Amino acid sequence: MLKKNNDSVLAIALSPDGKVLVSSSDRTLRLWDAVSRKLLQTLEGHNGWVYAIAFSPDGKALVSGSSDKIIKLWKAGSRVPVQTLKGHEDWVQAIAFSPDDKMLASGSSDKMIKL
Structure with a gap:
Protein backbone atom coordinates (compact mmCIF):
# COMPACT_ATOMS: atom_id res chain seq x y z
CA MET A 1 0.00 0.00 0.00
CA LEU A 2 1.23 3.50 -0.86
CA LYS A 3 0.03 6.16 1.58
CA LYS A 4 2.03 9.31 0.91
CA ASN A 5 -0.41 11.13 -1.37
CA ASN A 6 -1.69 14.46 -0.06
CA ASP A 7 -5.30 13.96 -1.07
CA SER A 8 -7.53 11.68 -3.12
CA VAL A 9 -5.69 9.72 -5.80
CA LEU A 10 -7.12 10.98 -9.09
CA ALA A 11 -5.14 8.96 -11.63
CA ILE A 12 -2.43 6.30 -11.84
CA ALA A 13 -0.22 4.90 -14.58
CA LEU A 14 2.28 2.07 -14.64
CA SER A 15 5.47 2.34 -16.70
CA PRO A 16 5.72 -0.05 -19.67
CA ASP A 17 8.37 -2.12 -17.88
CA GLY A 18 6.19 -2.31 -14.75
CA LYS A 19 8.89 -0.87 -12.50
CA VAL A 20 7.47 2.60 -11.82
CA LEU A 21 3.98 3.65 -10.77
CA VAL A 22 2.92 7.27 -10.98
CA SER A 23 -0.01 8.68 -9.04
CA SER A 24 -1.65 12.08 -9.12
CA SER A 25 -2.92 13.69 -5.98
CA ASP A 26 -3.88 17.36 -5.90
CA ARG A 27 -1.40 19.32 -8.07
CA THR A 28 1.45 16.84 -7.85
CA LEU A 29 2.64 13.63 -9.46
CA ARG A 30 4.40 11.02 -7.36
CA LEU A 31 6.62 8.35 -8.86
CA TRP A 32 6.94 5.13 -6.87
CA ASP A 33 9.15 2.07 -7.18
CA ALA A 34 6.47 -0.52 -7.94
CA VAL A 35 8.40 -3.32 -6.20
CA SER A 36 9.77 -1.67 -3.05
CA ARG A 37 6.87 0.82 -2.88
CA LYS A 38 9.30 3.63 -2.05
CA LEU A 39 8.61 7.17 -3.20
CA LEU A 40 11.16 8.00 -5.91
CA GLN A 41 10.23 11.51 -6.93
CA THR A 42 7.56 14.20 -6.64
CA LEU A 43 6.80 16.38 -9.67
CA GLU A 44 5.23 19.80 -9.26
CA GLY A 45 4.26 22.27 -11.94
CA HIS A 46 0.51 22.30 -12.45
CA ASN A 47 -1.70 25.04 -11.03
CA GLY A 48 -4.70 22.73 -10.88
CA TRP A 49 -5.47 19.17 -9.89
CA VAL A 50 -3.96 16.50 -12.14
CA TYR A 51 -6.69 14.26 -13.57
CA ALA A 52 -4.84 12.43 -16.34
CA ILE A 53 -1.40 10.82 -16.59
CA ALA A 54 0.28 8.40 -19.00
CA PHE A 55 3.70 7.00 -19.74
CA SER A 56 5.00 6.99 -23.30
CA PRO A 57 5.27 3.47 -24.77
CA ASP A 58 9.07 3.58 -24.53
CA GLY A 59 8.87 4.70 -20.88
CA LYS A 60 11.12 7.72 -21.46
CA ALA A 61 8.41 10.34 -20.99
CA LEU A 62 5.40 11.01 -18.82
CA VAL A 63 2.50 13.30 -19.64
CA SER A 64 0.00 14.93 -17.29
CA GLY A 65 -3.24 16.82 -17.82
CA SER A 66 -4.87 19.08 -15.28
CA SER A 67 -7.79 21.25 -14.28
CA ASP A 68 -5.51 24.18 -15.16
CA LYS A 69 -6.31 23.26 -18.83
CA ILE A 70 -2.65 22.46 -19.48
CA ILE A 71 -0.75 19.33 -20.51
CA LYS A 72 2.83 18.90 -19.35
CA LEU A 73 5.39 16.54 -20.84
CA TRP A 74 8.03 15.30 -18.42
CA LYS A 75 11.24 13.53 -19.41
CA ALA A 76 12.02 10.48 -17.27
CA GLY A 77 14.16 11.50 -14.30
CA SER A 78 13.52 15.23 -14.72
CA ARG A 79 11.72 17.33 -12.13
CA VAL A 80 10.94 20.09 -14.63
CA PRO A 81 8.51 19.66 -17.54
CA VAL A 82 10.21 19.73 -20.93
CA GLN A 83 7.11 20.97 -22.73
CA THR A 84 3.83 22.65 -21.84
CA LEU A 85 0.88 22.28 -24.20
CA LYS A 86 -2.06 24.68 -24.11
CA GLY A 87 -5.24 24.74 -26.12
CA LYS A 102 4.41 9.73 -32.35
CA MET A 103 1.05 11.10 -31.25
CA LEU A 104 -0.59 12.29 -28.06
CA ALA A 105 -4.35 12.51 -27.63
CA SER A 106 -6.11 14.49 -24.92
CA GLY A 107 -9.74 14.79 -23.92
CA SER A 108 -11.27 17.64 -21.96
CA SER A 109 -14.41 18.91 -20.31
CA ASP A 110 -14.53 21.37 -23.23
CA LYS A 111 -15.95 18.40 -25.20
CA MET A 112 -12.87 18.32 -27.46
CA ILE A 113 -10.29 15.69 -28.27
CA LYS A 114 -6.98 17.12 -29.41
CA LEU A 115 -4.16 15.27 -31.18
Whole structure:
Protein backbone atom coordinates (compact mmCIF):
# COMPACT_ATOMS: atom_id res chain seq x y z
CA MET A 1 0.00 0.00 0.00
CA LEU A 2 1.23 3.50 -0.86
CA LYS A 3 0.03 6.16 1.58
CA LYS A 4 2.03 9.31 0.91
CA ASN A 5 -0.41 11.13 -1.37
CA ASN A 6 -1.69 14.46 -0.06
CA ASP A 7 -5.30 13.96 -1.07
CA SER A 8 -7.53 11.68 -3.12
CA VAL A 9 -5.69 9.72 -5.80
CA LEU A 10 -7.12 10.98 -9.09
CA ALA A 11 -5.14 8.96 -11.63
CA ILE A 12 -2.43 6.30 -11.84
CA ALA A 13 -0.22 4.90 -14.58
CA LEU A 14 2.28 2.07 -14.64
CA SER A 15 5.47 2.34 -16.70
CA PRO A 16 5.72 -0.05 -19.67
CA ASP A 17 8.37 -2.12 -17.88
CA GLY A 18 6.19 -2.31 -14.75
CA LYS A 19 8.89 -0.87 -12.50
CA VAL A 20 7.47 2.60 -11.82
CA LEU A 21 3.98 3.65 -10.77
CA VAL A 22 2.92 7.27 -10.98
CA SER A 23 -0.01 8.68 -9.04
CA SER A 24 -1.65 12.08 -9.12
CA SER A 25 -2.92 13.69 -5.98
CA ASP A 26 -3.88 17.36 -5.90
CA ARG A 27 -1.40 19.32 -8.07
CA THR A 28 1.45 16.84 -7.85
CA LEU A 29 2.64 13.63 -9.46
CA ARG A 30 4.40 11.02 -7.36
CA LEU A 31 6.62 8.35 -8.86
CA TRP A 32 6.94 5.13 -6.87
CA ASP A 33 9.15 2.07 -7.18
CA ALA A 34 6.47 -0.52 -7.94
CA VAL A 35 8.40 -3.32 -6.20
CA SER A 36 9.77 -1.67 -3.05
CA ARG A 37 6.87 0.82 -2.88
CA LYS A 38 9.30 3.63 -2.05
CA LEU A 39 8.61 7.17 -3.20
CA LEU A 40 11.16 8.00 -5.91
CA GLN A 41 10.23 11.51 -6.93
CA THR A 42 7.56 14.20 -6.64
CA LEU A 43 6.80 16.38 -9.67
CA GLU A 44 5.23 19.80 -9.26
CA GLY A 45 4.26 22.27 -11.94
CA HIS A 46 0.51 22.30 -12.45
CA ASN A 47 -1.70 25.04 -11.03
CA GLY A 48 -4.70 22.73 -10.88
CA TRP A 49 -5.47 19.17 -9.89
CA VAL A 50 -3.96 16.50 -12.14
CA TYR A 51 -6.69 14.26 -13.57
CA ALA A 52 -4.84 12.43 -16.34
CA ILE A 53 -1.40 10.82 -16.59
CA ALA A 54 0.28 8.40 -19.00
CA PHE A 55 3.70 7.00 -19.74
CA SER A 56 5.00 6.99 -23.30
CA PRO A 57 5.27 3.47 -24.77
CA ASP A 58 9.07 3.58 -24.53
CA GLY A 59 8.87 4.70 -20.88
CA LYS A 60 11.12 7.72 -21.46
CA ALA A 61 8.41 10.34 -20.99
CA LEU A 62 5.40 11.01 -18.82
CA VAL A 63 2.50 13.30 -19.64
CA SER A 64 0.00 14.93 -17.29
CA GLY A 65 -3.24 16.82 -17.82
CA SER A 66 -4.87 19.08 -15.28
CA SER A 67 -7.79 21.25 -14.28
CA ASP A 68 -5.51 24.18 -15.16
CA LYS A 69 -6.31 23.26 -18.83
CA ILE A 70 -2.65 22.46 -19.48
CA ILE A 71 -0.75 19.33 -20.51
CA LYS A 72 2.83 18.90 -19.35
CA LEU A 73 5.39 16.54 -20.84
CA TRP A 74 8.03 15.30 -18.42
CA LYS A 75 11.24 13.53 -19.41
CA ALA A 76 12.02 10.48 -17.27
CA GLY A 77 14.16 11.50 -14.30
CA SER A 78 13.52 15.23 -14.72
CA ARG A 79 11.72 17.33 -12.13
CA VAL A 80 10.94 20.09 -14.63
CA PRO A 81 8.51 19.66 -17.54
CA VAL A 82 10.21 19.73 -20.93
CA GLN A 83 7.11 20.97 -22.73
CA THR A 84 3.83 22.65 -21.84
CA LEU A 85 0.88 22.28 -24.20
CA LYS A 86 -2.06 24.68 -24.11
CA GLY A 87 -5.24 24.74 -26.12
CA HIS A 88 -8.03 23.17 -24.12
CA GLU A 89 -10.67 25.52 -22.76
CA ASP A 90 -11.53 23.36 -19.76
CA TRP A 91 -10.09 20.58 -17.58
CA VAL A 92 -7.94 17.93 -19.25
CA GLN A 93 -9.44 14.64 -18.04
CA ALA A 94 -7.98 12.00 -20.36
CA ILE A 95 -4.66 11.53 -22.10
CA ALA A 96 -2.96 8.77 -24.12
CA PHE A 97 0.08 8.16 -26.30
CA SER A 98 -0.17 6.29 -29.60
CA PRO A 99 1.63 2.91 -29.56
CA ASP A 100 4.34 4.24 -31.90
CA ASP A 101 5.08 7.21 -29.56
CA LYS A 102 4.41 9.73 -32.35
CA MET A 103 1.05 11.10 -31.25
CA LEU A 104 -0.59 12.29 -28.06
CA ALA A 105 -4.35 12.51 -27.63
CA SER A 106 -6.11 14.49 -24.92
CA GLY A 107 -9.74 14.79 -23.92
CA SER A 108 -11.27 17.64 -21.96
CA SER A 109 -14.41 18.91 -20.31
CA ASP A 110 -14.53 21.37 -23.23
CA LYS A 111 -15.95 18.40 -25.20
CA MET A 112 -12.87 18.32 -27.46
CA ILE A 113 -10.29 15.69 -28.27
CA LYS A 114 -6.98 17.12 -29.41
CA LEU A 115 -4.16 15.27 -31.18
